[in-house]
Amino acid sequence: MGARERELLLDAFDSNWIAPLGPHVDAFEQEFAGVVGRKHAVAVASGTAALHLSLRLLDVQPEQEVFTSTMTFVATANSIRYANAKPVFIDSEESTWNMDPMLLAEELDRCSQVGKLPAAVMVVDVNGQCANYAMISEICESFGVPIIEDAAESLGAKLSGKPAGSFGQLGCFSFNGNKIITTSGGGMLVTDDESWAKQARYLATQARDPAPHYEHTVMGYNYRMSNLLAAIGRGQLQVLEDRVNRRREIFQVYQRHLSNLPGICFMPEPDGFHSTRWLTAMTIDPNALGCDREQIRLALEAENIEARPVWKPMHLQPAYRDCRHVGGEVAERLFRDGLCLPSGSSMSEADQSRVINVISQLRRTASVEALTCPTRV
Incomplete structure (x- = not known):
């Protein structure tokens, strides 16, 4: 938080406009739409709410399938279940760690041949980091299947100069406390379709019809953002570029000091992609490094440093083990070997040096043990 966030929050507080909706919500929506290159933005209570509303806008019906990435946070899959639809999980590709376009194309073709295309691809x-939309958009368009972009983690990222959130018919963002900018809790739905934006606002305010009393023709939700949180969001949005630059600097320091260690590889960034490096993620080859992902995580934890594995694939989650999945080996390997390092924008050089030193020391210890125990596997 900075001075501008405090100034805007106090403005909202002093206006006594505390409840959901208000002038800061309107301004936040307009400013956000401009940043991500969309015509309309709708501020909501969470990124999950934005995903759920997107499915409602596309009129996804119960039992219809929605394709989505298997390597993701559970909110993505949960939103599909909220719509009583069936998630189908698509594996990752090596080059971006995002949805594999070739697997997607093969599965869409198979479904097309039996007349059961999914209602959407999330x-x-x-x-x-953006997914490979140069391929994914063309594939989905050829089958007439709409795209919902779950850009919860990618605000500020770009692909061929185009901002994250601008690739699907609908885009969804999160402002949870761990995101690159935060309103403590909140989200945003973006689209170029004015009618969808109006419908999203209607559904997010309990679908209240215009009447002097409370009239409801369809089921709605309590999904709107408060004026206070929107004020914070407006201040945060002004420093988005600084946040992205800082996260990329943190990644570069990790890469400079750790990429020379055998067996450590960082999440790739192909040509034309501009990741925010929201999280610095790496994979560990235990045979080359002498220690595995979990040993590194526990060594960091012993020094009061939190790290975590990359997302556990949804097709491995107990809550979703009954769902169909396509591939899965790449995401499984990334989960087995992948680790996310502390990456907060406010990390100091001393903080980062502590992380690097723990990992480097673990490698030195492993090397000594390997020399003294040459038969060790």
């Missing part, structure tokens, strides 16, 4: 931008 593509996730993992760890602050």
Whole structure:
């Protein structure tokens, strides 16, 4: 938080406009739409709410399938279940860690041949990097299947100069406390379709019809953002570029100091992609490094440093083990070997040095043990 956020929050507080909706909500929506290159934005209570509303706008029906990425946070899959639809999980590709376009094309073709195309494809931008929309958009368009872009982690990212959230018919963002900018809790739905934006606002305010009394023709939700949180969001949005630059600097320091260690590889960023590096993620080859992902995580934890594995694939989650999945080996390997390092924008150089030193020391210890125990596997 900075001075501008405090100034705007106090303005909202002093206006006594505390409840959901208000002038800061309107302004936040307009400013956000401009940043992500969309005509309309609708501020809501969470990124999950935005995903759920997107499915309602596309009129996804119970028992219809919605394709989505298997390597994602559970909210993506949960939103599909909220609509009583069936998630189908698509594996990751090596080059971006996001949905594999070739697997997607093969599965859409198979479904087309039996007359059961999915209602939508919900593509996730993992760890602050856009998926391969150059291919995915063309594939989905050829089958007439709409795209919902789950850009919860990728605000500020770009692909060929185009901002995250601008690739699907609908885009969804999160402002949870761990995101690159935050309103403590909240989200945003973006679209170029004015009628969808109006419908999203209607559904998000309990679908209240215009009447002097409370009249409801359809079921709605309590999904709107408060004026106070929108004020914070407006201040945060002004420093988005600074946040992205800082996260990329943190990644570069990790890469400079750790990429020379055998067996450590960082999440790739192909040509034309501009990741926010929301999380610095790496994979560990235990045979080369001498220790595995979990040993590194526990060594960091012993020094009061939190790290975590990359997202556990949805097709491995107990809550979704009954769902169909396509592929899965790449996401499984990334989960087995992948680790997310502390990456907050406010990390100090000393903080980052502590992380690097723990990992480097663990490698040195492993090397010594390997020399003294040459038969160790």
